[in-house]
Amino acid sequence: MSLDCPAALERIKEDRPITIKDDKGNTSKCIADIVSLFITIMDKLRLDIRAMDDLHPELRDLVDTMNRLSILQSDFEGKQKVAEWLATLNSMQASDELSEAQVRQLLFDLESSYASFNKVLHNAA
Structure with missing residues (x-):
């Protein structure tokens, strides 16, 4: 049996899985993780760590965690960048x-x- 799913295949090729926007009530943990990931990535860059495999895991986690955080709009500029x-x-x-x-x-x-993320947090409070 073969399925014709061009949109799904395109998402896979672009490494854009459909993520369910659900922080499962762990909003505080998501926020803490996002803050930690932002700081970690910026610190790595300031320490002249610039190899793809050194930066990718945290950047991937940052994208995933921001996508899960329900208080962030889908068009939030930081998510896009x-x-x-x-x-x-x-x-x-x-x-x-x-x-x-x-x-x-x-x-x-x-x-x-x-x-921008911090502004969202202050406006949500």
Whole structure:
């Protein structure tokens, strides 16, 4: 039996699984995880850690956790920026490194996304 599911295949190819937006009542844990992941990734970049395989796990977790957090809108700018960077890393080999310009841009995008995330938290409270 064969299924014709072009949309599902496209999501798989782009590494965009359909995630259920459900923090299962663990909103505080999701928020703490997101804060921790933002800080960890930014610290790695500031310590000149720039290899794809050193940055990918936390960036992937950050995307997944933000997608689960129910208080974040689907069009939240920070989610889009982080997802774009994850796509960039997904296109690289494990040993590839971000250029100096990419590191600066990623840090800028993470810092602005983190600031936007904090605004959402203050507005939700």
